[in-house]
Amino acid sequence: MRGAHLARRTLLATPALAALPARAQSTPVDLLLVLAIDASGSIDADEFALQRDGIAEAIAHPTVLAAxxxxxxxxxxxALVEWGSPGGAATVVDWMRVTDAGSADSAAAAMRDAPRSRQSYNAxxxxxxxxTALIARAPWAAEERTIDLSGDGPDIRSLTPAPIARDLAVAQGIIVNGLAIEANSSWRGxxxxxxxxxxxxxxxxAFVLQAEDRRDFARAMRAKLIREVALHPAGAAPA
Structure with a gap:
C-alpha cells in the first residue's frame, strides 16, 4: 500500500508522466531511446571516458546502423542522460535523430564531447x-520507447525508489533495460x-546485460543497442 501511495504521489508531482502528449509530427521514428549512464562519484575520469567512448563507438557502429x-x-x-544525485539526473545530449552514418557520427561526437554533469550517490x-519525462517531451512520435540504464551499483537514496519509477515508466508503454557493470562494484558475481x-x-x-568491466562496456553496449533496435518487443504499447 505504501508503494502504491508513493506511486500515485509521484504521478501527481510529475505532470509529464501523467500522459504522453499527442504529436502531430510527419516524421516519426521507429524507436525513442534514452541512454542513461552512471556519472556518480564511483566513476573516475578514466572510467567515465571509457563509458562515453563506448557509447559513441556503439551508436556509430556499422552493425547498429544496419539494425x-x-x-x-x-x-x-x-538522447543521453547522466544520473547519480537524488533528483539530479541531467540530460547532457538532447534528442538527436539517427538515420545514417553521418547522423550517427554527429550523435557519437555529441555524446563523447558533452561536459560531464555533477553527480553523486546512485539514485x-x-x-x-x-x-520517462524526457521521452514524453520527445520531438517525434514512436511506437517503441526504451530507457537503457547502465551503472555499477544498485539504487541508493532515490526520491522515488527504482521499482516504483520503473513501474511508472512501464505504465507509459516504455521498456526499461539494464546494463550492469560489475568489475569495480561491491556487487560482483x-x-x-x-x-x-x-x-x-x-x-x-526487457532484459539486463552484464559488462565484466568498463573496457567491456563498448562491446556490451553495442550488443544491447542491436538488440533494442532490431527486435520489436512483443506486446509493447503504441505511443
Missing part, C-alpha cells in the same frame, strides 16, 4: 523518472545483474 536501416522508417531518436529511480533484473528491468521483452 536501424532494417526498421520500417530507418530512424532512431536518441536510479530518479534517473528513470527523468528519462552476478549480484548487480540480479538487482537490476529485480528493480530496474521492466516491460515486454
Amino acid at each position: 536501424i536501416r532494417s526498421r520500417p522508417r530507418g530512424a532512431l531518436g536518441v 536510479i529511480g530518479d534517473a528513470l523518472i527523468h528519462a 552476478g549480484r548487480l545483474k540480479a538487482a537490476y533484473e529485480q528493480d530496474v528491468m521492466g516491460g515486454p521483452g
Whole structure:
C-alpha cells in the first residue's frame, strides 16, 4: 500500500508522466531511446571516458546502423542522460535523430564531447523518472520507447525508489533495460545483474546485460543497442 501511495504521489508531482502528449509530427521514428549512464562519484575520469567512448563507438557502429536501416522508417531518436544525485539526473545530449552514418557520427561526437554533469550517490529511480519525462517531451512520435540504464551499483537514496519509477515508466508503454557493470562494484558475481533484473528491468521483452568491466562496456553496449533496435518487443504499447 505504501508503494502504491508513493506511486500515485509521484504521478501527481510529475505532470509529464501523467500522459504522453499527442504529436502531430510527419516524421516519426521507429524507436525513442534514452541512454542513461552512471556519472556518480564511483566513476573516475578514466572510467567515465571509457563509458562515453563506448557509447559513441556503439551508436556509430556499422552493425547498429544496419539494425536501424532494417526498421520500417530507418530512424532512431536518441538522447543521453547522466544520473547519480537524488533528483539530479541531467540530460547532457538532447534528442538527436539517427538515420545514417553521418547522423550517427554527429550523435557519437555529441555524446563523447558533452561536459560531464555533477553527480553523486546512485539514485536510479530518479534517473528513470527523468528519462520517462524526457521521452514524453520527445520531438517525434514512436511506437517503441526504451530507457537503457547502465551503472555499477544498485539504487541508493532515490526520491522515488527504482521499482516504483520503473513501474511508472512501464505504465507509459516504455521498456526499461539494464546494463550492469560489475568489475569495480561491491556487487560482483552476478549480484548487480540480479538487482537490476529485480528493480530496474521492466516491460515486454526487457532484459539486463552484464559488462565484466568498463573496457567491456563498448562491446556490451553495442550488443544491447542491436538488440533494442532490431527486435520489436512483443506486446509493447503504441505511443
